[in-house]
Structure formats: structure tokens, C-alpha cells
Amino acid sequence: MTKPVDTLRLERKIERLSTLIEVNGIISSSLNLDQILENVMTISEKVMNADASSLMLIDEKTNELVYQVALGAVGARLKQEFRLKLGQGIAGTVAQEGTPLLIEDVYQHPKFYRGHDEATGYRTKSMIAVPLKVGERITGVAQVINRLDEKPFDADDLELFVALCSTAAIAIENAKMHRSLMEKQRLVKDMEFARTVQQSFLPDSPPRAAGYTFSAHYTPAQEVGGDFYDFIPLDRGRTGVVIGDVSGKGVPAALFMAKLGSDLRTLAYTERGPGEAFGKLNDLLAARSRRGMFATALYLEVETETGRLTVTNAGHLPPLVRRGDGTMQKLTQAVGAPLGILPGMAFGQEIVTLGKGDSVVLYTDGVIEAMNDQEELYGYERFEAVVKSGPADPGGLSAAIVQSVNAFTGLTAQHDDITLLCFGACP
Amino acid sequence: MKIRGDVDMSTSPDVRGKIAEAFRQIDAGSKAVLIDLSQVRYMDSSGIATLVEAMQNCMKRSLRLRLVDLSPPVRDIFELARLSSVFEIYASLAEAEAGL
Numbered sequence: 454m455t456k457p458v459d460t461l462r463l464e465r466k467i468e469r470l471s472t473l474i475e476v477n478g479i480i481s482s483s484l485n486l487d488q489i490l491e492n493v494m495t496i497s498e499k500v501m502n503a504d505a506s507s508l509m510l511i512d513e514k515t516n517e518l519v520y521q522v523a524l525g526a527v528g529a530r531l532k533q534e535f536r537l538k539l540g541q542g543i544a545g546t547v548a549q550e551g552t553p554l555l556i557e558d559v560y561q562h563p564k565f566y567r568g569h570d571e572a573t574g575y576r577t578k579s580m581i582a583v584p585l586k587v588g589e590r591i592t593g594v595a596q597v598i599n600r601l602d603e604k605p606f607d608a609d610d611l612e613l614f615v616a617l618c619s620t621a622a623i624a625i626e627n628a629k630m631h632r633s634l635m636e637k638q639r640l641v642k643d644m645e646f647a648r649t650v651q652q653s654f655l656p657d658s659p660p661r662a663a664g665y666t667f668s669a670h671y672t673p674a675q676e677v678g679g680d681f682y683d684f685i686p687l688d689r690g691r692t693g694v695v696i697g698d699v700s701g702k703g704v705p706a707a708l709f710m711a712k713l714g715s716d717l718r719t720l721a722y723t724e725r726g727p728g729e730a731f732g733k734l735n736d737l738l739a740a741r742s743r744r745g746m747f748a749t750a751l752y753l754e755v756e757t758e759t760g761r762l763t764v765t766n767a768g769h770l771p772p773l774v775r776r777g778d779g780t781m782q783k784l785t786q787a788v789g790a791p792l793g794i795l796p797g798m799a800f801g802q803e804i805v806t807l808g809k810g811d812s813v814v815l816y817t818d819g820v821i822e823a824m825n826d827q828e829e830l831y832g833y834e835r836f837e838a839v840v841k842s843g844p845a846d847p848g849g850l851s852a853a854i855v856q857s858v859n860a861f862t863g864l865t866a867q868h869d870d871i872t873l874l875c876f877g878a879c880p
Numbered sequence: 881m882k883i884r885g886d887v888d889m890s891t892s893p894d895v896r897g898k899i900a901e902a903f904r905q906i907d908a909g910s911k912a913v914l915i916d917l918s919q920v921r922y923m924d925s926s927g928i929a930t931l932v933e934a935m936q937n938c939m940k941r942s943l944r945l946r947l948v949d950l951s952p953p954v955r956d957i958f959e960l961a962r963l964s965s966v967f968e969i970y971a972s973l974a975e976a977e978a979g980l
Contacts, residue, residue, distance in 0.1 A: 679925070698925070699925075700925035700926060700928060700929040700932075701889075701925065701926050701929055702889065702926075742932075742933075742936060744929060744933050745928075745929035745930060745931070745932030745933030745934070745935075745936065746929055746932075747925075747928070747929060747932055749961055767962075768960075768961035768962045768963065769961075770960070788962050789962060789965065790961075790962045790963065790965045790966045791961055791962070791963065791966075794932050794935075794963075794966045795966050798965075798966075
């Protein structure tokens with residue numbers, strides 16, 4: 454006795470549903486995105502009895518559909534060259550409208566683009582295109598092409614493929630989230646490494662010189678910033694002081710900083726003064742510039758015996774001199790371009806004399822741009838007010854500034870390093 | 881080309897990509913690359929580094945890089961860091977195009 458058609462259809466459906474349950478397990482078994490994409494397509498072809506399949510994910514940056522996997526005879530050739538705008542072609546239309554499409558004869562469909570067939574020699578006949586959805590968000594389009602039995606796809610095929618794609622969409626999303634989590638962890642590790650490198654060449658403690666006090670305060674940002682400073686012991690009772698800020702963050706900035714710091718330590722001895730040292734340093738850095746990286750920096754030499762201070766500035770915030778009488782002077786006379794941009798730049802020098810009770814204050818923009826929980830900036834006004842009213846000894850002045858910044862920012866995490874150097878002749 | 885919006889750590893890779901794309905489309909007879917910055921309100925050091933790289937690339941090809949119509953906050957950043965001594969800066973497109 455032959456079974457009625459309906460029973461046959463039902464049996465086929467049950468068989469397909471049980472395959473589907475099995476398939477769900479396979480698709481969700483990996484967190485590797487490439488593996489999942491490949492699994493989805495292999496399984497689609499097998500379950501749907503299809504000759505070829507494709508899977509496109511939406512590139513959120515460009516809002517285009519991008520070919521991820523292509524199996525079947527011409528798959529390898531198609532893989533490299535496929536990008537579709539939303540609304541373009543069949544897949545683009547499905548991605549835009551979010552409704553599955555069953556097409557019995559694609560050459561009759563107005564949106565079908567024959568270019569790929571012509572380029573590859575493949576003949577697309579019947580196809581199903583289904584949007585991949587996570588909630589209401591469309592993340593891509595999956596397609597199966599040409600049934601192996603040469604018949605066009607039918608409504609049962611459509612129903613099965615829609616079910617398969619809903620599992621696939623979630624598995625793909627999970628894998629994407631897993632991948633981005635992994636990338637974030639890698640970034641955190643990079644940042645930790647950069648921080649170690651950066652802090653390894655900051656001086657352990659400020660220098661001691663007869664009658665002078667040097668103090669340094671450095672708070673690294675949560676993400677690694679590009680601040681650096683150094684004290685360089687020189688001959689004839691001179692001490693070099695450098696502070697700077699490298700563009701960018703992370704490992705490249707830390708390495709740039711390492712080069713800058715070690716080159717300057719040499720040039721501080723061999724060149725005749727801060728201006729010439731920066732001229733040579735700039736040439737060395739500009740000659741090996743990568744990705745436009747540069748630094749703003751100040752270099753000062755102080756003769757502790759005479760109080761003579763020689764300053765040169767490469768695009769950095771100007772040093773402040775707080776006189777013993779409470780007045781304040783900004784040293785803005787010798788400012789050149791930042792280091793590492795163009796070779797052949799000249800750097801001038803400004804010379805002032807420090808008396809007893811005078812303090813020099815050097816800082817990075819992290820001080821000025823320190824932010825409170827209202828997203829307000831600490832700013833120059835507050836900064837200069839503390840510099841003028843703070844204690845006369847450099848250590849005390851530094852502590853007063855740090856306290857003022859901390860009182861302003863509270864517990865708000867800072868985006869940039871905060872570096873503050875104070876030095877001067879003890880009163 | 882024209883840049884819009886803030887250029888900081890998170891957006892400067894995109895700007896870098898766009899500038900690289902613009903470089904690929906430069907004709908053989910071109911003399912300069914003009915970048916309009918009137919719609920950029922904020923630029924951090926990574927943004928400036930992107931422009932520095934663009935300038936260095938221009939120099940390798942004997943092209944000039946001219947920055948046009950800096951918004952007041954960006955102009956302040958450029959003046960403070962003395963970047964005006966390394967970049968060619970013009971108030972308007974017409975002025976930037978003149979004398980090329």
C-alpha cells in the first residue's frame with residue numbers, strides 16, 4: 454500500500470527536524486568564528502541538499518555585506534571579491550528588508566546580478582536567501598543555491614533553512630562577542646607591557662644637589678599615557694631636567710619614549726646646551742619617524758651654584774617660575790616645534806636666574822586636563838592660583854598642587870598621565 | 881579632503897585610513913593635498929600624529945600638505961604646541977590653492 458502524499462511529506466519533515474536538532478548542536482559547539490561560519494555553510498549544503506552556499510556578514514563600519522565563506526565548486530574564487538551595499542542585489546535586499554526570499558528561477562528576478570555567474574562560469578538557478586537576525590538586528594544573510602536534484606527550492610526548504618539560520622545567527626554572534634573579548638584582553642596585556650616598559654625608565658628617586666630640592670609626582674592613567682621625565686646628572690654642578698609627552702599610547706609610545714630618553718642622556722653631555730641638544734634629538738627622532746609619532750618636551754639645565762637656568766621648549770606647556778615673593782613667571786621665550794616631526798628645526802634657549810626660595814614647576818597636559826565627575830577640566834586658573842599661593846619649598850609646592858588636583862577630581866579615573874616636577878633652591 | 885568631528889585615539893585610525901585612501905587617488909600632476917579642518921572641534925595628539933604622518937608622506941612624494949580653515953579650538957592646540965611652525969596653515973581653500 455502506498456502512503457498518502459501528506460504522510461510522506463510529514464515523514465520528510467520529521468526527518469529534517471531531527472537533522473536540525475542535531476545541526477544546532479554542531480553549529481553551537483565552537484566559539485571560533487571562522488570554524489562556525491564554515492560549519493554553517495557545510496551543514497546548510499548537506500541539510501538543504503544544495504550545490505552551493507554563501508554567508509555574508511554586515512560590516513558595521515561600512516554597512517556593507519561582506520562575503521565570509523563560499524563553498525561549492527567556485528567558492529574559492531568568489532571568496533575574495535564580494536562586497537554588497539544594502540539593497541543591492543538579492544542578498545543586499547534581504548539584508549535591508551529582513552525577510553527571507555525563496556526564488557525558483559533567479560534569472561527571472563529583477564535584482565539578480567549575473568556578473569558573478571559570467572565571471573565564474575557557474576549557473577545559478579534556484580536559491581533561498583535568509584537574513585541572520587539577533588533580536589531585531591540583522592547581522593548578515595545566508596544563501597543556499599541550486600538543489601542537487603535540479604528541482605527548485607520549495608516552501609518546506611524555506612522553513613527548514615529559516616530555522617537553521619536562526620541558530621546560526623546566534624552562534625555567529627556569540628563567536629563574534631568571544632572574539633572581541635579576546636581582542637580586548639590582548640589589548641589589556643599590551644597596555645600592561647607598555648606600562649612596565651614606560652615605568653622602567655622613569656627615575657626611581659629625584660636627585661640630590663647641594664642647596665636644591667627636586668621632586669617628582671607621576672600618576673599613570675588607567676590606560677597608559679605617554680608622559681615621561683628624567684633627571685640627568687651633569688658635570689660642573691649642573692643637573693638636566695626633562696619632561697615630555699609622546700603622542701599616542703601603548704607599546705609604540707613607550708618605545709619612542711625609550712629612544713628619546715636614552716638619546717637625550719647622551720646629547721646632554723655632548724652638546725653645548727639644551728637648545729643644541731634638542732636640535733640633534735629632533736633630527737634623530739624625525740629620521741626614524743613612524744606613523745607620525747612625535748613628542749612635546751622641555752629640557753632645562755640648572756647650575757646649582759649660580760642658580761642659572763637654561764630652558765628649551767619643543768611645543769610643550771611652558772615652565773612656571775614661582776618667585777619667593779609669590780609672583781609667577783611663565784617661560785615662553787624659547788618655544789620650537791615638537792620633536793620628531795621635521796628635521797632641521799632650531800631650538801632657542803631662555804635663561805633666567807633662580808634665587809633662594811624660587812621654584813620651577815614643570816607639568817604635562819594631564820594636570821590641566823584632569824577631569825572631575827562633572828566632566829569639568831581642572832584648568833589653568835586653578836593650577837596657577839595654587840602655584841602662586843603654595844608653600845615656598847619645591848616639595849611642599851608639589852604636594853599642594855597634587856592635593857589641589859586630587860581634591861578637584863575626587864575618584865574620577867583619569868584619561869591621561871599626570872606628571873608634575875618641582876625644583877628650586879631651598880629657602 | 882575634509883575631516884569632520886573629533887579626532888582622538890578612537891577615531892584617528894579611521895581618519896588615517898581615509899587619508900591613505902585619498903593618497904591612492906592622487907593624480908600624477910597633483911601638487912598638494914588640502915585638508916579642511918573647519919568641522920573638527922577637538923584633536924588629541926594621536927590626531928595630530930595622523931596629520932604629521934600625512935605631511936611626511938606628502939614630502940616623500942614632493943607634494944605639499946596644506947591645512948585649511950582650522951576651527952578655533954584646533955587652532956589653539958596648534959599654536960600652543962607650535963605646530964604652526966611645521967604645518968602650512970591657510971585660512972581658506974582659495975588661499976590654500978593660490979600659488980600652487
